[in-house]
Amino acid sequence: MVKIKNIIPNSTADKAGLKEENKIITINGQKINDYIDYLYQISEPVIELKIETKSGQIKNIKLQRRPGEELGIEFREIVFDGLKQCKNNCVFCFVKQQPQNMRNSLNQMDDDYRFSFLQGSFVTLTNLEQREIERIIDKNLSPLNISVHTTNPELRVEMMKNPRAGEINRLLKLFQKNNIQFHTQIVLCPGYNDREELDKTLADLLDFYPQILSIGIVPVGLTRYRDGLADLRTLTKKEMNNSLEQIKHWQQKAVEKYSENFIYAADEFYLNTEFKLPVYNNYNDFPQLENGIGLTALLNEEIKEINFPDSLTEQKKIAVITSVLGEKALKKFSDSLKHIDQLEFDFKVAQNEFFGESVTVTGLLTAQDLRAEIKKMNKNKYHKIFIPEIVLNDQMKFLDEVKKEDFLDELSEYNLEFVSNIKEFMEVIKNG
Incomplete structure (x- = not known):
C-alpha cells in the first residue's frame, strides 16, 4: 500500500473525498510500485482507486477529471516498493568517504534507474534486471543519467568492483537501438581512467550520438575519511591541464562530426588552471549543472543582469x-x-x-x-x-x-x- 503525503485542496481527489490518512492499494486494479506506475495509471479520464482508510476499511473510489485537470495526490516518496541499492564498491565512492553522523541522504547508497529518470540522479546500470531493462524500453523512460566513467569493460569492473560493470557498452547500444536518450558522467581518477583511457572513453561515447545528450567530466573528490579504502589521490594542476587539452580535442571532434558540442568539463578544472572558462552559450542549456558544470558561467551571466x-x-x-x-x-x-x-x-x-x-x-x-x-x-x-x-x-x-x-x-x-x-x-x- 502507498502512503499519501497530501491532498491538494479543491483538486479532483479532494472533491472525491480522498484523505491524507488514506493508503492506496491499487489504481485501475493495478498495484503501483513507483511514481512512474502512478503517472501511467492516472492518464485515463476515469480512474478507479482501491484504498484503505485510517480505520482499516477498504473502499473503492472512482475519479473523473477533465484533460489537464490536476488529480491532486502527493506522495512522500517517488519509489513505493523500496529503493534499489548500489551493489558496487567504487574506488572513488564519495558516500564511503563520510562519517556516519551526516545528513541521511548523503549516506544513502542508491542506484535506482527510477530516480535517474524522475529526478536526474546518476546510476551505473549494474543492478538492472531484465524486466527493468524491458520496462525502460517499453515505457520509453528517457532520458536517463548514467555514470559511465570508462567504456573499457575490464577497467570499469576494476573501478567499480562489480563483474556486471563490464556490461556498460552492451546496455548503451541497446538503449541507442531503442532510442532511449541518456546523459553520462565520468569521474576522472588519476592512474585509472585518465589519459589514454579518457581518449578511448570519449571516442566510444561519441558514437552514441544523437541518443547521448551530454558527457560531463568531473575530477574525483576525496575526503579525509578514507581509512581502509583504495589508494587514490586527486588530480594535480598539471593533470587537470592535460585533461582539459584532451577534452578540448574531443569537443572539437564532436563539432566537426555532429555540428555541436556535448562534452563538458566541471568548473573545477578551469578554476584550478589557467584555462579560460567557457562562456554562457557554450553550455547548451546547462544539462549538468548538478555536477558543477557551468555554474560559474551561469553566475557571470547573472552578474551582467x-x-x-x-x-x-x-x-x-x-x-x-x-x-x-x-x-x-x-x-x-x-x-x-x-x-x-x-x-x-x-x-x-x-x-x-x-x-x-x-x-x-x-x-x-x-x-x-x-x-x-x-x-x-x-x-x-x-x-x-x-x-x-x-x-x-x-x-x-x-x-x-x-x-x-x-x-x-x-x-x-x-x-x-x-x-x-x-x-x-x-x-x-x-x-x-
Whole structure:
C-alpha cells in the first residue's frame, strides 16, 4: 500500500473525498510500485482507486477529471516498493568517504534507474534486471543519467568492483537501438581512467550520438575519511591541464562530426588552471549543472543582469563567506563590488576542516567550518556577514545535521544573512 503525503485542496481527489490518512492499494486494479506506475495509471479520464482508510476499511473510489485537470495526490516518496541499492564498491565512492553522523541522504547508497529518470540522479546500470531493462524500453523512460566513467569493460569492473560493470557498452547500444536518450558522467581518477583511457572513453561515447545528450567530466573528490579504502589521490594542476587539452580535442571532434558540442568539463578544472572558462552559450542549456558544470558561467551571466549601484546611501562594511573554489568562481562578482562607493567588503574563505582540505566546493561546507570562520571575525566590524544558502538543504539543515535556526541562535551576536543568489544579495545590500 502507498502512503499519501497530501491532498491538494479543491483538486479532483479532494472533491472525491480522498484523505491524507488514506493508503492506496491499487489504481485501475493495478498495484503501483513507483511514481512512474502512478503517472501511467492516472492518464485515463476515469480512474478507479482501491484504498484503505485510517480505520482499516477498504473502499473503492472512482475519479473523473477533465484533460489537464490536476488529480491532486502527493506522495512522500517517488519509489513505493523500496529503493534499489548500489551493489558496487567504487574506488572513488564519495558516500564511503563520510562519517556516519551526516545528513541521511548523503549516506544513502542508491542506484535506482527510477530516480535517474524522475529526478536526474546518476546510476551505473549494474543492478538492472531484465524486466527493468524491458520496462525502460517499453515505457520509453528517457532520458536517463548514467555514470559511465570508462567504456573499457575490464577497467570499469576494476573501478567499480562489480563483474556486471563490464556490461556498460552492451546496455548503451541497446538503449541507442531503442532510442532511449541518456546523459553520462565520468569521474576522472588519476592512474585509472585518465589519459589514454579518457581518449578511448570519449571516442566510444561519441558514437552514441544523437541518443547521448551530454558527457560531463568531473575530477574525483576525496575526503579525509578514507581509512581502509583504495589508494587514490586527486588530480594535480598539471593533470587537470592535460585533461582539459584532451577534452578540448574531443569537443572539437564532436563539432566537426555532429555540428555541436556535448562534452563538458566541471568548473573545477578551469578554476584550478589557467584555462579560460567557457562562456554562457557554450553550455547548451546547462544539462549538468548538478555536477558543477557551468555554474560559474551561469553566475557571470547573472552578474551582467544586475544593476550595480555607483554608490550606497550610507557607508557599509560586509563580509562574504565562501569556499576555496567559491572565491575563484566569484571573481567577477568581487570586481563588480569594488566599483561601489560607500561599500567595503571582505571575502572570507572557510577551509573545509570537516571533510579535508582537498574538498573545496561551497556546497560541502558544514556548520562547524562556517562557525569556526565566523568566530574569527570581530562581531562589531561588519554590518552583514553573508552565507550562501547552498550550504542548506530543503529542510534548512547543514550537511552535519545542524539546523539553520540553531546555528543563527548560537551566533546571534553576529549579523548573519543567508542568500541564494546575487540578485538577493544586492537587494539586501541596497535596501536592507
